[in-house]
Amino acid sequence: xxxxxxxxxxxxxxxxxxxxxxxxxxxxxxxxxxxxxxxxxxxxxxxxxxxxxxxxxxxxxxxxxxxxxxxxxxxxxxxxxxxxxxxxxxxxxxxxxxxxxxxxxxxxxxxxxxxxxxxxxxxxxxxxxxxxxxxxxxxxxxxxxxxxxxxxxxxxxxxxxxxxxxxx
Amino acid sequence: xxxxxxxxxxxxxxxxxxxxxxxxxxxxxxxxxxxxxxxxxxxxxxxxxxxxxxxxxxxxxxxxxxxxxxxxxxxxxxxxxxxxxxxxxxxxxxxxxxxxxxxxxxxxxxxxxxxxxxxxxxxxxxxxxxxxxxxxxxxxxxxxxxxxxxxxxxxxxxxxxxxxxxxxxxxxxxxxxxxxxxxxxxxxxxxxxxxxxxxxxxxxxxxxxxxxxxxxxxxxxxxxxxxxxxxxxxxxxxxxxxxxxxxxxxxxxxxxxxxxxxxxxxxxxxxxxxxxxxxxxxxxxxxxxxxxxxxxxxxxxxxxxxxxxxxxxxxxxxxxxxxxxxxxxxxxxxxxxxxxxxxxxxxxxxxxxxxxxxxxxxxxxxxxxxxxxxxxxxxxxxxxxxxxxxxxxxxxxxxxxxxxxxxxxxxxxxxxxxxxxxxxxxxxxxxxxxxxxxxxxxxxxxxxxxxxxxxxxxxxxxxxxxxxxxxxxxxxxxxxxxxxxxxxxxxxxxxxxxxxxxxxxxxxxxxxxxxxxxxxxxxxxxxxxxxxxxx
Numbered sequence: 001x002x003x004x005x006x007x008x009x010x011x012x013x014x015x016x017x018x019x020x021x022x023x024x025x026x027x028x029x030x031x032x033x034x035x036x037x038x039x040x041x042x043x044x045x046x047x048x049x050x051x052x053x054x055x056x057x058x059x060x061x062x063x064x065x066x067x068x069x070x071x072x073x074x075x076x077x078x079x080x081x082x083x084x085x086x087x088x089x090x091x092x093x094x095x096x097x098x099x100x101x102x103x104x105x106x107x108x109x110x111x112x113x114x115x116x117x118x119x120x121x122x123x124x125x126x127x128x129x130x131x132x133x134x135x136x137x138x139x140x141x142x143x144x145x146x147x148x149x150x151x152x153x154x155x156x157x158x159x160x161x162x163x164x165x166x167x168x
Numbered sequence: 169x170x171x172x173x174x175x176x177x178x179x180x181x182x183x184x185x186x187x188x189x190x191x192x193x194x195x196x197x198x199x200x201x202x203x204x205x206x207x208x209x210x211x212x213x214x215x216x217x218x219x220x221x222x223x224x225x226x227x228x229x230x231x232x233x234x235x236x237x238x239x240x241x242x243x244x245x246x247x248x249x250x251x252x253x254x255x256x257x258x259x260x261x262x263x264x265x266x267x268x269x270x271x272x273x274x275x276x277x278x279x280x281x282x283x284x285x286x287x288x289x290x291x292x293x294x295x296x297x298x299x300x301x302x303x304x305x306x307x308x309x310x311x312x313x314x315x316x317x318x319x320x321x322x323x324x325x326x327x328x329x330x331x332x333x334x335x336x337x338x339x340x341x342x343x344x345x346x347x348x349x350x351x352x353x354x355x356x357x358x359x360x361x362x363x364x365x366x367x368x369x370x371x372x373x374x375x376x377x378x379x380x381x382x383x384x385x386x387x388x389x390x391x392x393x394x395x396x397x398x399x400x401x402x403x404x405x406x407x408x409x410x411x412x413x414x415x416x417x418x419x420x421x422x423x424x425x426x427x428x429x430x431x432x433x434x435x436x437x438x439x440x441x442x443x444x445x446x447x448x449x450x451x452x453x454x455x456x457x458x459x460x461x462x463x464x465x466x467x468x469x470x471x472x473x474x475x476x477x478x479x480x481x482x483x484x485x486x487x488x489x490x491x492x493x494x495x496x497x498x499x500x501x502x503x504x505x506x507x508x509x510x511x512x513x514x515x516x517x518x519x520x521x522x523x524x525x526x527x528x529x530x531x532x533x534x535x536x537x538x539x540x541x542x543x544x545x546x547x548x549x550x551x552x553x554x555x556x557x558x559x560x561x562x563x564x565x566x567x568x569x570x571x572x573x574x575x576x577x578x579x580x581x582x583x584x585x586x587x588x589x590x591x592x593x594x595x596x597x598x599x600x601x602x603x604x605x606x607x608x609x610x611x612x613x614x615x616x617x618x619x620x621x622x623x624x625x626x627x628x629x630x631x632x633x634x635x636x637x638x639x640x641x642x643x644x645x646x647x648x649x650x651x652x653x654x655x656x657x658x659x660x661x662x663x664x665x666x667x668x669x670x671x672x673x674x675x676x677x678x679x680x681x682x683x684x685x686x687x688x689x690x691x692x693x694x695x696x697x698x699x700x701x702x703x
Contacts, residue, residue: 062471095462096281096464107433108513127702128195128228130196147700149700155631158602
């Protein structure tokens with residue numbers, strides 16, 4: 001009981017010091033294993049674009065706003081890629097119920113971006129993402145520079161603005 | 169001991185955080201709170217405290233190849249539908265890990281999945297209150313390229329304690345192409361797992377084993393436009409509350425998926441058979457506690473309100489069936505495709521009870537035919553979807569669903585099969601300037617259970633911050649003619665989101681991935697706050 005209370009005090013002190021420290025360091029993409037659509041295990045760091053920015057979008061086949069977002073991004077991808085050399089990576093958190101259907105789902109929609117599977121949500125958990133859809137913008141040095149929870153139509157324009165900021 | 173481990177871990181986090189320029193601190197917070205009031209119309213009774221609040225705060229610290237993490241949870245008290253045993257607060261998850269390309273070691277709480285999860289899956293699903301993380305040690309090795317090994321041992325989380333049974337597991341995966349150094353166009357991967365649980369038994373029944381073992385074999389084949397995955401799992405005799413302490417029957421599960429695809433076309437089919445596969449690390453575990461394995465429903469997970477009135481819940485003691493999905497994107501140049509293309513999708517799933525073997529005796533380990541369906545239908549779902557973008561600013565989705573739901577078998581309540589037909593029309597209109605209007609019109613017609621329902625949803629959003637919604641599910645065909653309405657808004661700023669709503673929650677099964685929990689009817693105010701951060 002006493003150790004529990006000591007722990008809570010330490011938690012508060014740590015959070016306070018953390019919030020006051022104001023460190024400018026940006027988070028990077030954590031080390032986690034993903035699966036490619038052909039079953040290869042790949043490190044999360046290998047999905048990043050070394051030549052430019054990477055957009056990481058978390059989705060699932062049952063998530064309607066996620067599909068809405070990825071349809072929009074797919075329509076914009078070709079132009080964005082030409083303008084800013086951005087790479088879009090979609091991370092499916094479909095579990096065993098629907099993960100096997102992801103390759104046919106993606107092909108039937110004609111999505112052009114890279115798809116990886118996070119079947120036990122390890123990558124999602126490592127990034128402390130609570131719900132999907134959730135998008136992250138990673139610069140070419142691998143630092144997460146922007147995040148957005150949820151999706152409503154028009155959010156892709158905000159993402160585009162953030163992409164332009166990275167190019168300046 | 170647990171507090172000591174938390175103390176040491178958090179001291180490390182705090183110490184390293186002080187070292188200004190080293191490592192990355194990241195975390196997240198989520199709070200789900202509900203304020204209840206009694207509502208005679210839907211038989212909703214406010215609990216004594218009139219409030220439920222689930223809260224999660226997580227901190228991770230990454231320092232080179234090391235990572236430390238803790239998660240504090242507070243249920244004050246848990247929201248309605250969660251087991252009341254969650255009530256309390258404390259450190260629910262703590263871990264330390266070391267990861268290189270060759271080795272990954274985690275001590276403390278960890279999540280893991282072997283294969284499709286039919287033999288082992290430790291995971292978290294907050295919506296249902298499931299967290300069967302294993303507290304112990306997990307070691308992953310890649311001794312050579314093409315071989316992956318995992319070893320684990322520990323006890324599973326049960327609320328703020330751990331279960332009595334010890335889980336041990338070993339998993340091996342072999343990439344045959346890599347090991348053979350071949351350039352075959354077809355990729356071949358073979359995998360196998362062993363999982364055991366040990367729980368002490370001091371009772372009088374000599375047929376109850378303390379050690380229960382299970383085995384899994386898997387094959388994965390894929391080429392550029394098709395793949396095949398198949399898995400077979402067998403489990404020793406495992407007397408427990410879920411199978412009424414049966415001391416004769418073993419468990420087995422078989423799953424095969426085949427997918428064919430090319431750009432604009434996808435075909436997917438699944439066959440699965442389950443027999444006595446409720447596998448938990450304690451004999452007397454109930455509800456959603458201490459599951460070692462994961463067997464989701466192999467049916468379509470619908471995203472609309474009314475089709476989720478009758479969700480399929482997987483029958484772990486026995487079911488056989490499958491699912492077929494076909495999707496086709498009609499080309500933009502064709503007359504049906506129009507300027508933006510049209511997507512057509514068809515899905516059918518069906519599950520029956522297992523057919524009893526006429527030749528099986530009471531001593532046999534299995535008493536059903538492997539590939540035969542019984543006459544008892546558990547669930548079927550035929551659905552068809554058309555998705556059409558009419559212009560840059562206007563899009564429609566049409567859905568037709570035909571369901572047959574065996575309420576007696578799935579919910580265990582006296583009822584005839586519920587045969588329903590559901591139609592959904594969804595429209596998305598974007599007037600511009602980052603504004604959007606989304607509407608859904610839905611109708612469910614059935615002559616059984618609570619008869620007909622009508623549904624309506626309207627959502628107006630102003631990207632990237634604001635969204636407002638109102639929906640109503642109106643059970644107009646039944647005696648009471650009840651409206652299950654809800655209205656609310658959400659505000660999003662970067663990775664933080666606040667959502668507040670007021671309305672009625674329909675009682676019944678809430679399912680995620682085919683795993684379900686029964687929730688009571690409730691009326692009141694709901695508040696959800698979540699954020700994640702990284703520095």
